[in-house]
Amino acid sequence: MKLNRRNFLSLGVGVVAGTTLSPLPWKLMDDVSIWSQNWPWTPLPPDGEVTFEKSVCTLCPGGCGITVRKIDDRAVKIEGIEDHPVNDGGVCLLGLSGLQLLYGPTRIKSPLKRVGERGEGKWQTISWNQALTEVAAKLGELRSNDRSHTVACISGSDQGTVPGLLNRFLAAYGSPNYICTPSIHDSYEIALSLMHGGRSSAGFDVENTDFVLSFGSGIIDGWMSPVRMIKANSIWKNENSKVVQIEPRLSNTAAKSDTWVPIKPGTDAALALGLAHVIIKESLYDKDFVENYAFDFNAFKTIVLESFAPDDVAKITGVDKKTILSLAKQFAGASKPLAICGRGQGKTPGSIDEVAAVHALNALVGNINKPGGVWAVSQPDYIKWPEVQMDAVASSGMKRDRVDGAGSEKFSNANYLLNRWVGAVNSSDESPVQALFITDADPCYTLSDTFAVKKAFDKIPFVVSFSSNINETALNADLILPSHAFLERYEDVPLSAGLTKSVIALSKPVVKPQFNTKHVGDAIIEIAKKLGGSIEEAFPWDDYETCLKATLGDKWDALVENGYGADPDFGVPAWEGAFATASMKFEFLGVARVRSGEKDVQAKHLFTPVMIEGNEKSYPITLMPYDSLRLANGSIGDPPFAIKTVEDTVLKHKDVFIEMNPETAEAYDISEGDYAVLNTPKGKARVKIHLFDGIMPGLVAMPTGLGHTGPDEYLAGKGINFNELIGPVEDADFGLDAVWAIRANLTKA
């Protein structure tokens, strides 16, 4: 048949009609849609046997008991242990996101050696043997040159066997430079040692108090042990206990309190002394305690009555006289009043005057070592290892001064002064630290004045990180010897974050190590063995697990079974024989006497405002940090689930918001969502503005926990690290970082 136009068109019509009427295309389309539905659009999590494994969460110092739900060998959910002395079934959002840290892409999968520049993120995978040999070689070299004291270790804690092994290693090796990251615990420890005597940490019996006077503590914003504090807050609601929150910004804690008392920032100690004035003047104090158990009440009384009258205090603090009188009466009138401090989550030591003044309030009402009060809790002493036999190098190294000056004549009360350590490294021509080990800490992110910290790191020739997840400090290391993650390892965790019980928890390998990692305890033991001699002899254990089992002894089985063990004999301490000061009594002026140089104590030794950086003329605004449970700001940053919960008035895309009172905004002609440039003496940042009525005019507040450079695209590059904008303010007598804010100026962008 000839193909002409007519035939061609007929054929076309025929094809169209044929295919339309034929079931084939419809059948194919149907098949395709069914087939494509079976594509693996989403993963199909395999089912299996369900088991639960008890352990402890170590993502913050809080120490919540957790039970991990497993499907075969996969961990799928973290839940709280019911009836646990810390968290009784509750968990915070960081703990709940823990599996994203365990399985996530931020894990360090094997030992790494830096090949690019520091911080560039270029690594070479090396074997464990090579990594440990390199460390041992470097340490051996320093030691043979009589420079063992130039080795330092920064750790998140000094409690438990892992910090114990590190300390022991430094002792056997010959360096006094073991340093812990700073927090409010440092201030409390010093204040307690001067007021109570002896070394103890502060425990707060929050469950039993009926009146809480909080000087800026973010009780439900992550202070001490977050879940325990939120539970206590609910107890207070049930029992109708009163909470007074004193701070210039309406934090979540202030929002949940019964009374919010906005105060001129940085004047908290003055208010506490003003309340003491009223309590003493009106004779509302506990006579039994003051007369029989306190040493210097009369001296304290004279100064407080003379210098901290409500009228004067009202001028300093901006809190009116009526409120001061009423707070003092309410506090003294409660049956179990509790005064606490530590700004926000207590991540900086803050002003020790404040701790002393606030603690004096507890003493005035006699609520020390009593139910509902503040307890001086002695640290657990279950680690009984034989004394280290130091060789000549070690003993001469251990006699050297610490780089940070802690324990020196000038700062004899301090244990660790990391802020001074940074300064000491930066101010010397040759770094006094030649090799640095870091575990359970991220100083390159968490210390104020990030720039200075990085500079100090640049001067240290050899930096080793034991981190199991990538963080800012690991990025600035030369070697990473990744430890097992928190759900992959055995470790004892003595709980101390403000707890009034003696509890040891046991972290357990809920899942087997996912990558080529090694327990930091094993790494230390192996390095010691490579160094040989008296260092090797100080570590008589084959591996960390043997050491841990031997240390815990008969506690081991119960700890494995329950995940924690509480000391059944631990009860409410008493007043009698509780004080180990020179007078064997409570000393109201313990801190002030050190300030006065053990001479004539005056009012200024009780309260001198901590001057923040920046002059008022060029920097008219005060910039304060604020802490939130939704933004982890410690050595671990927010995992994806946690950052997802952050509100869009805190973080929008890559921009962080600062909170500003509408009144302040009006002066700058700024509105909600505008961009602005924030300048401080330390740094500069482009931010967005969020108008918030709950912040005092003249103040702006910025969240902590943002501005990470790593570890993954879920967190990196979002917002600004507050520590880049602020620097430490050293307490002249105690060396601690007393900073609480910095001055700033703002220009509309």
Place this chain on the structure above:
Amino acid sequence: MKKEHTHENAKKFGMVIDLDKCTGCGACMVACMAENNVPFKKDESEKLDSITWIRVYKLTNGKSFPDTEICYLPKPCMHCSGIGEHGHSPCVSVCPATATDYDHTTGIVSQIYTRCFGCRYCMAACPYHARYFNWWDPVWPEGMEKSLNPDVSPRMRGVVEKCSFCFHRYQAAMDKAYTEGRRELEEDEYQTACTQACPAGAITFGDLNNPDHKVHELKKSPNAFRLLERLKTNPKVYYLSSRDWVRKAGDNYLEAENKVKKK
């Protein structure tokens, strides 16, 4: 269907959330995400497309410093029963695919992902913004899919998802009860992930019909209220607040509304 309405053992699972205790910590949100395999993106600050089966809202009383107050309000799916407990919740009524349905034995509004074809009528109908659409396929970074819970299927692009009151936990608890020869559950045998995790103990979950369950009494509190009660959606999530302005905010109270003349 009719018969089920009068089933004597019918449960009515519901929640009472004490806003005086809620601290806005966000643990409920993450507990839910971890339990229900809720996906996450690299940037979740665009809240309109961010999936959170339970989301904590921040309310303020609108007053200036220092009289400002804040209240947090966690908001899951309300599991509306509709007028007369007939199960005519706004979403169920409009779903053309029966992908969301009212279970008369538990009072739970279900979401069946394999039936849903993504028309999002239910999202438009829901007055509580409790429903979320999967605009993208979920992506878990390499290795993280190990943490997925096998009891809840991950959802694909193009379907709607929402709070299920952790229905899989109910099924698991019932399975266990049946193997032990029981037909009824104890109160603590079936609890949602958010209830279990809440550090404040602000969330109470149970059978609103059962006088032995705590929610039965709590919902009668003079401080109890529900969101947008005037719409007669009959939600099963109750809130408690001792603050007047919070209770008013819960009903979208507008200051000018009583001044508008009725025609």
